[in-house]
Amino acid sequence: AQSVTQPDIHITVSEGASLELRCNYSYGATPYLFWYVQSPGQGLQLLLKYFSGDTLVQGIKGFEAEFKRSQSSFNLRKPSVHWSDAAEYFCAVVHTGGFKTIFGAGTRLFVKA
Amino acid sequence: DGGITQSPKYLFRKEGQNVTLSCEQNLNHDAMYWYRQDPGQGLRLIYYSQIVNDFQKGDIAEGYSVSREKKESFPLTVTSAQKNPTAFYLCASSTARGASGTEAFFGQGTRLTVV
Numbered sequence: 001a002q003s004v005t006q007p008d009i010h011i012t013v014s015e016g017a018s019l020e021l022r023c024n025y026s027y028g029a030t031p032y033l034f035w036y037v038q039s040p041g042q043g044l045q046l047l048l049k050y051f052s053g054d055t056l057v058q059g060i061k062g063f064e065a066e067f068k069r070s071q072s073s074f075n076l077r078k079p080s081v082h083w084s085d086a087a088e089y090f091c092a093v094v095h096t097g098g099f100k101t102i103f104g105a106g107t108r109l110f111v112k113a
Numbered sequence: 114d115g116g117i118t119q120s121p122k123y124l125f126r127k128e129g130q131n132v133t134l135s136c137e138q139n140l141n142h143d144a145m146y147w148y149r150q151d152p153g154q155g156l157r158l159i160y161y162s163q164i165v166n167d168f169q170k171g172d173i174a175e176g177y178s179v180s181r182e183k184k185e186s187f188p189l190t191v192t193s194a195q196k197n198p199t200a201f202y203l204c205a206s207s208t209a210r211g212a213s214g215t216e217a218f219f220g221q222g223t224r225l226t227v228v
Contacts, residue, residue, distance in 0.1 A: 043222050044156075046217075
């Protein structure tokens with residue numbers, strides 16, 4: 001069965017520091033890969049997505065993610081975190097040819113001054 | 114503006130009552146979904162629908178029901194059989210096929226509390 005693993009339940013970084021959120025997926029082929037962000041009490045917003053091609057994808061708000069097939073990973077990165085980045089981040093997959101999204105459990109990001 | 118509208122934003126239910134959460138989209142999406150979110154548990158799929166008049170159970174469908182009579186609407190009823198309904202409910206939609214459209218668009222959520 002397909003699954004998405006986000007090994008870090010929460011992460012705390014200092015403002016201005018770099019960030020990497022981890023995501024691993026379990027699936028026979030390369031699925032479509034997504035990162036979403038959720039502010040408290042709100043819906044989810046798409047940060048970026050990977051379908052094919054260049055394995056480094058750029059998203060909104062200065063985020064990027066790198067797909068590594070050999071590691072079945074799709075880690076999210078940002079070179080310099082801002083206090084407004086504090087939120088919950090979800091990695092998600094859709095298997096090729098399908099449409100149903102499967103989400104990881106999420107990683108809550110705390111930003112300290 | 115295109116998007117997904119969930120209402121109400123906050124909902125209170127008495128023990129034994131059924132309540133219905135509204136979800137409307139004007140994105141012309143074929144697929145719609147209901148997720149439940151509890152602290153520390155991510156998003157769990159309740160029901161999804163790929164086309165009008167058809168829907169499928171997700172991972173935690175017990176105690177819930179849905180209908181899909183129109184493409185734009187996918188209401189969720191939380192029945193009295195759902196023993197622990199207090200949660201944050203999210204509705205989403207996507208195109209049903211194709212790489213370019215598989216991302217999900219979300220509403221702002223409904224917070225349901227049993228009183």
